[in-house]
Amino acid sequence: xxxxxxxxxxxxxxxxxxxxxxxxxxxxxxxxxxxxxxxxxxxxxxxxxxxxxxxxxxxxxxxxxxxxxxxxxxxxxxxxxxxxxxxxxxxxxxxxxxxxxxxxxxxxxxxxxxxxxxxxxxxxxxxxxxxxxxxxxxxxxxxxxxxxxxxxxxxxxxxxxxxxxxxxxxxxxxxxxxxxxxxxxxxxxxxxx
Numbered sequence: 330x331x332x333x334x335x336x337x338x339x340x341x342x343x344x345x346x347x348x349x350x351x352x353x354x355x356x357x358x359x360x361x362x363x364x365x366x367x368x369x370x371x372x373x374x375x376x377x378x379x380x381x382x383x384x385x386x387x388x389x390x391x392x393x394x395x396x397x398x399x400x401x402x403x404x405x406x407x408x409x410x411x412x413x414x415x416x417x418x419x420x421x422x423x424x425x426x427x428x429x430x431x432x433x434x435x436x437x438x439x440x441x442x443x444x445x446x447x448x449x450x451x452x453x454x455x456x457x458x459x460x461x462x463x464x465x466x467x468x469x470x471x472x473x474x475x476x477x478x479x480x481x482x483x484x485x486x487x488x489x490x491x492x493x494x495x496x497x498x499x500x501x502x503x504x505x506x507x508x509x510x511x512x513x514x515x516x517x518x519x520x521x522x
Contacts, residue, residue: 337409344408344415348401355397359390406501410508422504429507436503444492451488456481 337345366383373379403422404415411418426433459480463473470476 336412340412341408344418345405347415348404351397352394352401355390355394359394362386362390402497403500403504406497406504409501410504425504425507425511428511432503432507436500440496440499444496447492447495448485448488452481452485455484 366386369379370383400419400423403426404419407413407418407422407425408415411421413421456477460473460477463470463476467473
């Protein structure tokens with residue numbers, strides 16, 4: 330583990346910084362566009378052409394932001410697997426995803442469903458247990474729903490943080506499996522894949 334941390338900080342710190350820089354640039358472009366759009370909207374609130382332009386540009390910038398985040402996430406996985414720089418890793422991950430779009434797409438859908446169920450279960454159980462504790466142990470509290478809602482929101486954040494690690498690791502496992510399969514290694518496929 331220490332060796333992996335050393336390699337990551339010593340050899341790939343620039344790759345991590347470049348990926349974060351790409352995300353930051355796209356996010357900054359979105360923020361600046363939204364700021365300029367809100368200032369212009371105060372000047373001319375009824376322009377139909379402006380509303381169409383704003384809607385299209387917001388959609389384009391959103392899609393670009395999501396694409397850059399997706400490619401960066403998969404590039405980080407390729408950096409860890411192949412010991413490459415950011416740009417070659419991004420290209421390798423892009424072509425790997427293009428070649429196996431069905432597998433990655435179904436993995437993303439199943440992962441999204443599992444994340445939704447996990448976050449809902451964690452936040453719901455946290456809120457329910459808090460509601461029970463407040464109702465039966467602290468009877469002087471007149472609105473037990475308020476602390477339960479607060480704990481449910483905190484549970485959602487904690488569940489999101491922990492389940493994002495699950496999502497990232499399952500994508501990394503899929504990368505490993507497909508790369509081993511593409512290299513011609515005789516890897517027996519698990520039944521779940």
